[in-house]
Structure formats: structure tokens, C-alpha cells
Amino acid sequence: MEFSLVFLGVIVLIGLFVMMIYNRLVALRQTTRQAWGDIDVQLKQRHDLVPNLVETVKGYASHEKETLESVVKARQQAVDASSVKDLAAAENVLSGALRQLFALSESYPDLKANENFLSLQNELADLENKIAAARRFFNNAVSEYNTAREQFPAVVLANSFGFNEADFFEVAANERAAVNAGPSVKF
Structure with missing residues (x-):
């Protein structure tokens, strides 16, 4: 009788332990999904802003067709x-x-002074800051989730419960190189 109670107690403790690990992984996965949703909202606003920006520039720099087309194509991708x-x-x-596209504005003083263009440029700059913050939050959530699923004892259970590794939202190598090089200051 005592042995069966001890055995039952051990089984219950193991079950509670597995449930705690599972619930923690679920919570971290949900945080990652919510963080992705935040990025998605910011990117949607950015995607909605780009056509307005292209149309504004098109009026001033219509012969810069290649640049405008590359922006539209990149947005669609x-x-x-x-x-x-x-x-x-x-x-x-x-x-x-x-x-x-913004480099073009340097060649067109009328465009650079256009209120609509300046407003769109400021709105895009604000969105870029929000996207950067959302990326940091998302990548932090992904890091916490991936770390939790790779730590023992969760690693034993994670794959069998369908907790797959999450991908980071990474900056391209060419952008990273530009940031690492720093601004060029010339006198």
C-alpha cells in the first residue's frame, strides 16, 4: 500500500513537472507570435506608405523610372x-x-521641399524606428523561447510536443557592414 502511494506520488510529480515545462513553452511561443504580430502591423503600415511615396516622387522624378520600379518590386516581394x-x-x-529613393530627393530641390514628400519621409522614418524596436522585441522573445526549448529537461519534451525552433528576424549582411563601418565624416 505504501509503495503504491509513493509510486502514485512520483507519477503525479512527474506529470506536474511535464505540465509546467509544457505551459512555459506555450507561453514563450505565444509571446513570440505576439511579437511577430507587432512587426507585421508595422510592416503593413510601411507597405501601405510606399505607394504614396513612389507617387509623390514620380511627379518630380519621372525619368528615374528604374529606381521607382525597384521600390515597387521590393515592396511586392x-x-x-x-x-x-x-x-x-x-x-x-x-x-x-x-x-x-531618398537619395533621389537630393537631386530634386523641389521634391525635397514638397510638404507631402517631407511628411511621408518623416512618417517612414518614424515607422522604421518602430520596426527596429519591434524587431528587437521579437528577437528577444525568439531567443527566450529557443533557449527554453533547448534547456534540459525541456529539450527532451519540446520536439515531441511540436515546439520547433523559431527563426530570428535578421539584418542583411550588407546592412550590418554599413552600420559597422559607421558614418563617413569628411571636411
């Missing part, structure tokens, strides 16, 4: 991306295309 890795790559291409 970002909208069509389905995985975190694909979206990160597409967003990095879009960021480069938008940098080219």
Missing part, C-alpha cells in the same frame, strides 16, 4: 513573403530601395 527568413530578406531589399 515583401508583401508576398511567407516565412520570417523570406520576409527579413525582402524587407532588407526594400530598405535598400527606399534609401535609393
Whole structure:
């Protein structure tokens, strides 16, 4: 009788332990999904803003067709991306295309002074800051989730319960190199 009570007690403790591990992994996965949703909202706003920006620039720099087309194409690739890795790559291409678009404004003083263009440029800069913050939060959530699923004893249970590794939203190598190089200051 005592042995069966001890055995039952051990089984209950193991069950509670497995339940705690499972619930923690579920909570971390949900945090990761919520963080991804935050990024998705910011990127949707960015994608909605790009056509307005292109139309504004088109009026002033219509012969810069190649640059405008590259922005539109990059935006569409970002909208069509389905995985975190694909979206990160597409967003990095879009960021480069938008940098080219803003570089055009230096060549067109009327465009640079246009209130609509300045408003769109400021709105996009604000969105870029929000996206950067959302990326940091998402990558932190992914890191916590991946760490929890790889730690013992969760690693024994994670795959069997369907807790797969989550992907980070990474910056492209060329953007990282530009940041590491720092700004060029010339006198």
C-alpha cells in the first residue's frame, strides 16, 4: 500500500513537472507570435506608405523610372513573403530601395521641399524606428523561447510536443557592414 502511494506520488510529480515545462513553452511561443504580430502591423503600415511615396516622387522624378520600379518590386516581394527568413530578406531589399529613393530627393530641390514628400519621409522614418524596436522585441522573445526549448529537461519534451525552433528576424549582411563601418565624416 505504501509503495503504491509513493509510486502514485512520483507519477503525479512527474506529470506536474511535464505540465509546467509544457505551459512555459506555450507561453514563450505565444509571446513570440505576439511579437511577430507587432512587426507585421508595422510592416503593413510601411507597405501601405510606399505607394504614396513612389507617387509623390514620380511627379518630380519621372525619368528615374528604374529606381521607382525597384521600390515597387521590393515592396511586392515583401508583401508576398511567407516565412520570417523570406520576409527579413525582402524587407532588407526594400530598405535598400527606399534609401535609393531618398537619395533621389537630393537631386530634386523641389521634391525635397514638397510638404507631402517631407511628411511621408518623416512618417517612414518614424515607422522604421518602430520596426527596429519591434524587431528587437521579437528577437528577444525568439531567443527566450529557443533557449527554453533547448534547456534540459525541456529539450527532451519540446520536439515531441511540436515546439520547433523559431527563426530570428535578421539584418542583411550588407546592412550590418554599413552600420559597422559607421558614418563617413569628411571636411
